[in-house]
Amino acid sequence: MLRRVPEVLVRARGLTKRFGAFTAVDGIDFDLFRGEAFGFLGPNGAGKSSTMRMIGCVSPPTSGELTILGGDPVRDGVAIRGRLGVVPQEDTLDIELTVRENLLVYGRYFGLPRKLIAERADQLLEFVQLTDRADSKVDPLSGGMKRRLVIARSLVNDPDILILDEPTTGLDPQARHVVWDRLYRLKQRGVTLILTTHYMDEAEQLCDRLVVMDRARIAAAGTPRELIEAYSSPEVLELRFAPEVHEAAAEKIKDLGTERIEATADRIMLYVDDGDEALERVRGTGLEPLASFVRRSTLEDVFLRLTGRRLID
Amino acid sequence: MSDVSRGDDPPYPPVRARSQAIVSGARAETVIRSGYQRVLPPVGDLRRLKSGAGSLRLIERHVRAYRHLWLVFASGITEPLFYLLSIGIGLGVLVGKVPGPGGQLVPYREFVAPGLLAVSAMNGAMYDSTFNVFFRLKYDKLYDAVLATPIRPLQVALGEIGWALLRGVLYAVAFTLVMAIMGLVTSWWALLAVPVAVVIGFAFAAAGMAATTYMRSWQDFDYVILVSVPLFLFSTTFYPLSVYPRVVGVIVECTPLYQGVTLLRDLVLGAPGPDLIWRAAYLVVMGVAGVALAARRIARLLLP
Numbered sequence: 001m002l003r004r005v006p007e008v009l010v011r012a013r014g015l016t017k018r019f020g021a022f023t024a025v026d027g028i029d030f031d032l033f034r035g036e037a038f039g040f041l042g043p044n045g046a047g048k049s050s051t052m053r054m055i056g057c058v059s060p061p062t063s064g065e066l067t068i069l070g071g072d073p074v075r076d077g078v079a080i081r082g083r084l085g086v087v088p089q090e091d092t093l094d095i096e097l098t099v100r101e102n103l104l105v106y107g108r109y110f111g112l113p114r115k116l117i118a119e120r121a122d123q124l125l126e127f128v129q130l131t132d133r134a135d136s137k138v139d140p141l142s143g144g145m146k147r148r149l150v151i152a153r154s155l156v157n158d159p160d161i162l163i164l165d166e167p168t169t170g171l172d173p174q175a176r177h178v179v180w181d182r183l184y185r186l187k188q189r190g191v192t193l194i195l196t197t198h199y200m201d202e203a204e205q206l207c208d209r210l211v212v213m214d215r216a217r218i219a220a221a222g223t224p225r226e227l228i229e230a231y232s233s234p235e236v237l238e239l240r241f242a243p244e245v246h247e248a249a250a251e252k253i254k255d256l257g258t259e260r261i262e263a264t265a266d267r268i269m270l271y272v273d274d275g276d277e278a279l280e281r282v283r284g285t286g287l288e289p290l291a292s293f294v295r296r297s298t299l300e301d302v303f304l305r306l307t308g309r310r311l312i313d
Numbered sequence: 314m315s316d317v318s319r320g321d322d323p324p325y326p327p328v329r330a331r332s333q334a335i336v337s338g339a340r341a342e343t344v345i346r347s348g349y350q351r352v353l354p355p356v357g358d359l360r361r362l363k364s365g366a367g368s369l370r371l372i373e374r375h376v377r378a379y380r381h382l383w384l385v386f387a388s389g390i391t392e393p394l395f396y397l398l399s400i401g402i403g404l405g406v407l408v409g410k411v412p413g414p415g416g417q418l419v420p421y422r423e424f425v426a427p428g429l430l431a432v433s434a435m436n437g438a439m440y441d442s443t444f445n446v447f448f449r450l451k452y453d454k455l456y457d458a459v460l461a462t463p464i465r466p467l468q469v470a471l472g473e474i475g476w477a478l479l480r481g482v483l484y485a486v487a488f489t490l491v492m493a494i495m496g497l498v499t500s501w502w503a504l505l506a507v508p509v510a511v512v513i514g515f516a517f518a519a520a521g522m523a524a525t526t527y528m529r530s531w532q533d534f535d536y537v538i539l540v541s542v543p544l545f546l547f548s549t550t551f552y553p554l555s556v557y558p559r560v561v562g563v564i565v566e567c568t569p570l571y572q573g574v575t576l577l578r579d580l581v582l583g584a585p586g587p588d589l590i591w592r593a594a595y596l597v598v599m600g601v602a603g604v605a606l607a608a609r610r611i612a613r614l615l616l617p
Contacts, residue, residue: 019617058460058616082463092458096378105374109462111366157462 007034009161009192010055014064017050024050026216027064032161037183037193039207041200041299043307046213048196049089052165055194057081069160082110085159089166091146093138099149100125100134103156110157117156124152128182144175151182162186164195168202180205200299214307224299231305232297233259233271237278239289240267249287256281271301367464371472372479374455386480389440390487393433397491400551401425412553414575415584426497427577428550430506431513433488435541435570438481438514442521443537446473447528456615466616470607474518474600481514482507492581500583509580509593513573516596519603520569526610544570572596 010032017025025047032038040048053059054066057077066073068080094102100121107117125131128148133141141149147167154162167183168176183206187193197203203210204224211221220227241249250263253270259278260271272278275294282289379386405421413419449455456469489506492498521537528534548570554562565571572592579585 056461060616078463078465081461084461086461088457088461090454092454092461094374094378094455094458095453097374101377105377106458106462108370108373109367109459109464111370111463 008032008067009034009069010194011067012065015051015054015061015066016063017047017054017059018062023216025054028211028213028218030211030218030221032192032194034160034192035190036208037187037195037206039203039210040194040196040213041198041203041210041303042196042213043198046307047216048213049165051213052163052194052196055161056084056086056163082157083160085154085157085162087147087150087154087162087164087167089169091150093146093149093153095138098135098137099130099141102138102149103153106153107156112157120156120158124155127155128152129178142175144171144178147171147175147179148182151179155186159191161192161194164193166196166198168197168199176202200303204299212303212306219306220302227299227302228297230302232301234273234297235271235275236295236297236301237270237272237275237282238267238293238295239270239279239282240291241287241289249289252285252287253282256285271297367468368470368472368475370464371459371469372476375476386483389437389480390433390484392436393429393484393488394491396429396432397422397426397488401429401497412555413582413584414579415582419582422495423497423499423582424553424578425551426492426495427506427581428548428574430485430488430492430510430581431548431570431573431577432545432550433484434481434510434513435517435544435573436481437484438477438518439521439537439541441477441480442474442518443525443534446477446522446525447531447534449473450525450611450614456611460611460615466612467604467608469611470519470522470604473522474515474604474607477518477521478511478514481518482511485510485514498581500581502580502583502585505580506577509573509576512593512596512600513570513576515600516569516573516603519600519607521603523603523606523610526607526614544568548574550574569596569599 008031010030012031013029014027015025015029016023016027028047028051030038040051042048050059054061054073055068057068057073057080060074068076069083071080073080094105097105103121103124104114104117107120108114122131125134128151130145130149130152133145138146138149151164151167154164164183168179171179180202183193183195187206193206195202195206207224209221209223210227212219212227220231222230239249239253246263246266246268250261250268253261253268262269262271270278270282279292279294282292401422405425408421410418411421411424413424459469460466486507489498489503489510493503524537547565548568549565550570554565557565572595576589576592579589
């Protein structure tokens, strides 16, 4: 029922953002199509938030081309922002207002009529399951509730694109699942989502297509499946050895064959087509792991391969 | 897509809202199903936002946020009234008469009242444009949220200054009424006192907001006090300019509150001269410069 012809809502070519000598975003290209959920994955400081802010028309690009809903973010910023919904990384809820008032007042910033906003506010509170907290102040809400309220607020103008910057960072698992559930429903209804995350499960659950950003550039792009196929193997064999034989075992396995292997402080991972077969071959060399585990490759494997295991913070 | 009409599903508002607005009965289903085929969404009235109404939305927000606190607002009027009673009436008994703007002798309380009126317009406007703006800027993150919508930095500046000004004007009107009741108003020119108070409030609200964008912490507000207290005390609020040695007098004549005090005193005591035009212009220019600077700073801080 959606249009079959993909409609490009955001187009970036050579998009660059510099702050003085620091380059936050270094010449990235991407297209966002109507109705899809598009993810920016990357470690902290990779340039995700800077990209989101440029798309949100609250940070002018330094150079390159950026078109949002057919307009230029600097020249048409006012009109574009009127058609965006933004969930910023840090909650910017109005702590001097109640939950419901946050929606009523925010809708007015878009110049919407009060009656329409009031109707939407009630429906949105129901949608994010905050109806019973409508008259509460914002401060006593839990982190998950605040996040849901920010999501409700971002929908008050019925946006064409919903921009979410790390929508579930800092939430406990239950709260994350509630947020994912709401976002999934929005996606099902054809809302175009663009989100950043450093949670692989979030990206796998929500994103139709994604790019992996690292050090201000796009390291890889595609669907989650394409990325796994391109940058990892179908299966991963994880092995654990006793600490005293760990290093020797790693060396021995390296000699074993052609597959990519990765040894961390406590585990050895073999990226292979067939995990059980690889385990047999390891055992064939006389090595007996304390524990072995065969699993399918995930985005996390792709992510760690592309962005490395170095600590960012 | 068809899942929108499922029973266990809380409604996604835009779809529901549109379907209710557009159709009823049997056709609703079709509209719900094709909810996202529309070409353009309802964007709101962007033209009105462009023409400056955006700043009114911010004032609307403040009305909602502070409507339970109207008593705090109203209490702000008491400070200049206490000054009027203690200094104007109390001290006035000791002072007797002083030379007014036209050279004629006037009772001290009549002399000091317009000065205090100017001070109340300044203070009322500064309360909001300094402390409250700083809170919204650094802690409430209000402007971060607002600037993600169609509202622009200039509208934020105008909205905040407009709101601060409202408070200044409220105090000025109340103070003028008290003056009239106490018989301290002797000329019809005094009717201009309220618009002049608006100009004073505008100048100080704008300057206060612009200065606030440079504040790093609450401690920096000591500088605001460092400026506003001497202005309050030395801008000929309590005694005529002739008291000062010539050099000091010239310096005082250059300060902004002096323009406001002179404007109000000359009007209320019925001796306006042509110099009042450029004194008002001084305050207007100060206000416009403050608005421009505040808007630029907001953009610089929040839209890097």
